[in-house]
Amino acid sequence: MATIKDIAREAGVSLATVSRVINHMDNVSDEVRERVEAVIKRLGYNPNNAARALVMKKTNSIGIVVNNLHDPFFYDLIRGFENGAKNTSYNVVFCSVLGGDVETKERYIKYLTNGVVDAVVLYGSYLSDERIVSYLKDSSVNFAMIENDIPELNCNKLLIDNYNGSKHAVEYLISMGHSDIAYICGNPNKKVSVERLNGYLDTMHKYNLNISDGYIQYTTSSYQSGYDKMKYLMKLDRRPTAVYCADDAIASKAVTAAMDMNLRVPEDVSIMGFDNQTVLPDGYKGPDITSMAQPLFEIGVDSIQLLVNQLDNKETGSETIRKVYDTYLVDKDTVKRI
Amino acid sequence: MATIKDIAREAGVSLATVSRVINHMDNVSDEVRERVEAVIKRLGYNPNNAARALVMKKTNSIGIVVNNLHDPFFYDLIRGFENGAKNTSYNVVFCSVLGGDVETKERYIKYLTNGVVDAVVLYGSYLSDERIVSYLKDSSVNFAMIENDIPELNCNKLLIDNYNGSKHAVEYLISMGHSDIAYICGNPNKKVSVERLNGYLDTMHKYNLNISDGYIQYTTSSYQSGYDKMKYLMKLDRRPTAVYCADDAIASKAVTAAMDMNLRVPEDVSIMGFDNQTVLPDGYKGPDITSMAQPLFEIGVDSIQLLVNQLDNKETGSETIRKVYDTYLVDKDTVKRI
DNA sequence: GCTTGTCCTGTAAACGCTTACATTATAACG
DNA sequence: CGTTATAATGTAAGCGTTTACAGGACAAGC
Incomplete structure (x- = not known):
């Protein structure tokens, strides 16, 4: 790799002048600039970023x-x-x-x-x-x-604003006539999960809606266990009419689980997600998921x-x-x- | 940001010794090593990567x-x-x-x-x-x-090996009884498109299969125009029974187009892709696409x-x-x- | 006691660049 | 013509590391 020193030698100028040319400073005569640029081109010179980073x-x-x-x-x-x-x-x-x-x-x-x-x-x-x-x-x-x-x-x-997003989601479900609303939570060690959970809880309370036993499920690893949790919910005596999921990865599993149980979504059960994830893995083939989008x-x-x-x-x-x-x-x- | 010089001064040793400690060289006495390490920790020192890159x-x-x-x-x-x-x-x-x-x-x-x-x-x-x-x-x-x-x-x-992949795909369609096989090509300026196209052409010829007029379609931008090309193919007098697509993005559009024309896939028309792209954008909801996978x-x-x-x-x-x-x-x- | 070897530590150059400062040449001015 | 401003170029220090080399302390061997 050619260095600034090589350019200087070949062009018969000092290091400083070469540096000036490289950095497009205007205090270089046209004659010298052209000479230096020619050498730079001929030798295929490129400045070393490590050296630059060090000094600058x-x-x-x-x-x-x-x-x-x-x-x-x-x-x-x-x-x-x-x-x-x-x-x-x-x-x-x-x-x-x-x-x-x-x-x-x-x-x-x-x-x-x-x-x-x-x-x-x-x-x-x-x-x-x-x-x-x-x-x-x-x-x-x-x-x-x-x-x-x-x-x-x-x-x-x-x-x-996860809290208000969650609130918005639940209020939407309520406005659509739902009152038996279950929630599949993400990893409860993550702050985001807690915020979304709280949004759900507070909104349910605000509208005096009962959260039946088993209505709150916690996934361990979000993608996989959402499927099982959904099946569990669908087998409850008081089957929820809507399931709100902490994210779309979970929601997609929930939809798949419902479909596998021969339940129609949304006719038999409504499902909401969070994230509005347009690209889902694993060939998800359910309906597009109603969701709270993050910008x-x-x-x-x-x-x-x-x-x-x-x-x-x-x-x-x-x-x-x-x-x-x-x-x-x-x-x-x-x-x-x- | 603390430098090696700061460490040396604080620990009362030379730059070289600090460097030796940092790089875990064994020719440093335990006493000095510990002293230097303590200072490094206390000052939260981290080596500068630009300087390192420059000299090394x-x-x-x-x-x-x-x-x-x-x-x-x-x-x-x-x-x-x-x-x-x-x-x-x-x-x-x-x-x-x-x-x-x-x-x-x-x-x-x-x-x-x-x-x-x-x-x-x-x-x-x-x-x-x-x-x-x-x-x-x-x-x-x-x-x-x-x-x-x-x-x-x-x-x-x-x-x-795009050529043989394409060959494999076409032979598979032939083995499934198809002989009216159309091809939706990708950007023909790309080498990969040409290779896949050639695989299709050579295989069709090898098995003495006729390529009817209009059976080869070229997409301009792979994602979008596949949809229209598929519709065009489905309106041909001699409608192909199978459409092989240069990639899965095109194939997904082709499937969607077929479905939008109330054609069932694969009952009414078979479709093959290339890439085995497991994650498709835009909420693709057709059947999983049979495809040639790249490892x-x-x-x-x-x-x-x-x-x-x-x-x-x-x-x-x-x-x-x-x-x-x-x-x-x-x-x-x-x-x-x- | 002198040489030799071993172990630890320090000195200083080098990596490739930028830039403050010094220097020189040239033009402008009275 | 001497002074001074201006423009172009060079000199050299420094950025934060590594490492070849040198040097000193100490033990071992004769």
């Missing part, structure tokens, strides 16, 4: 860390990131933490934040790990956390552009933002009025 | 460049990359080129290959762009190209591990490999014997 303390890139990049849930979010980065001068790199493994997560965060990127977007549950939070707390790179409101962390936050595309775009703005305007860059996004109902084919 | 000419990371990371087509491939990287010491970063834009692609490749990663995996069509090929030709980082066989490029290649997960794993091996064994690392992967038939629900 700036990499012009942004990192994104998510838990299982392959998960179709990220479809809109990734599109958001891609579009947010378009027309900026920043390179965006994605890192995937397979299975959400904490060691790997920590490794990637440290890797990125030490001379590789200028800012990082984090998605996923980081609450559980004290080490990561305390590391982030005194890191000097800019952060944006999506869907994770860690009080002791003073960084940019892009959050979803993931918008959040993806916003998080990148927010960081770019902060990086480019160093003075205002110190103040972090906290934005809560509303969910919205997307009415499809799994809820019927009774 | 090694980043311990691998880059991946694909064309639209959000595309569900990449589901298995990404899982492959993730799993291939697991248990290695390399960090893997993904870069997405939105819309396959050539400028962006070049930018990302140059970014990665100049001091950011040690090796790069490329997926997608790079044939079209001379600049990128010639850049790659005299780059010093290791490359692995997936699904793109560029003769003048001496790098690792992981290829799909994308395996290719993902292999490409990372191949590069890791080459990087770790510098002596054998010079010889590049070229591996052609066979596709395999996955029989689902869109082909019927007649």
Whole structure:
């Protein structure tokens, strides 16, 4: 690989002059500029980013860390990131933490934040790990956390109003005439699950609706056990007329379970989900699921552009933002009025 | 951010000693090691990767460049990359080129290959762009190209046998009693489309089957126009009994089109795809598509591990490999014997 | 006691770049 | 013609590491 030194020698100028040409500074004579550019072209020179990052303390890139990049849930979010980065001068790199493994997560965060990127977007549950939070707390790179409101962390936050989303969902079911509404909860250790659960509980209470025995089911791993929980619900003496699920992955399993029991959705049972996940794995073939949508595309775009703005305007860059996004109902084919 | 110099000062040792401790070299006395480690912990020190990369000419990371990371087509491939990287010491970063834009692609490749990663995996069509090929030709980082066989490029290649896959698909349809077999082709400027088309043509000829007028349709953008092409085919005087599609995105549109015309799949018309794409966008609700599967997960794993091996064994690392992967038939629900 | 070897530690150069500062050449001005 | 401003270029330090080499302390062997 040719270095700036090679260019300087070949062109008969100093290192500084070559650097000036590379960085398009205007205090170089046309004659010298052309000579240097010719040599750069001839030798196929490209500046070394590590060296640049070292001296400039700036990499012009942004990192994104998510838990299982392959998960179709990220479809809109990734599109958001891609579009947010378009027309900026920043390179965006994605890192995937397979299975959400904490060691790997920590490794990637440290890797990125030490001379590789200028800012990082984090998605996923980081609450559980004290080490990561305390590391982030005194890191000097800019952060944006999506869907994770860690009080002791003073960084940019892009959050979803899960509680009110849940409330909205339940109220919609009620408005459609349902009162026997069951709930299949996600992993109860996650904050998001608790928020959605609380939205369900509070709304049921608010409208004086009874939550019969067994109406609240907890999935262990969201995708798989939703199927069994749904079958359980459908066998209850007082069978719910509507089942609200903590996310669409669960809801899709619930629909499949109902169909496998020869129940029609939504004629025999209404089902609602959360996330409005347009891409579902495993060849789901039920009706499109009525769901509370998160504006993931918008959040993806916003998080990148927010960081770019902060990086480019160093003075205002110190103040972090906290934005809560509303969910919205997307009415499809799994809820019927009774 | 604390630097090695701060640690050295605080611990009362030289820079070299700190470096030795960081890199777990054994020629440091226990007493000094502990002292240095304590300071490192106290100051929350982490080594700067840019500085390291500069002096070591090694980043311990691998880059991946694909064309639209959000595309569900990449589901298995990404899982492959993730799993291939697991248990290695390399960090893997993904870069997405939105819309396959050539400028962006070049930018990302140059970014990665100049001091950011040690090796790069490329997926997608790079044939079209001379600049990128010639850049790659005299780059010093290791490359692995997936699904793109560029003769003048001496790098690792992981290829799909599209021709024989297509042959296999058509022979299967023939074995199921079909002889009026139409083909919906993908973008004919792509090599992969040509290979699959040739597989279809040669197999039809081999079995002396007539390709009626209009039986070969070309989609412009694979996802959208497949729908219209299918409708066109279904209106032909000599309506094909089977339609073989260049990929599953097209096939899913074809199935939808057939269903919208009140044709049953596979009772009224058989449809085959290519790629065995398990995750389809847009709430596809037809039957699971019989398709030729690419071993994308395996290719993902292999490409990372191949590069890791080459990087770790510098002596054998010079010889590049070229591996052609066979596709395999996955029989689902869109082909019927007649 | 001197040499030799071993173990630990320090010194300083190097990686490839940017940039503050110095220097030189040239033009402008009285 | 001397002074001064302006523009173009060069010199050298520094970014945070690693590592070849040197040096010192100490034990072992003669």
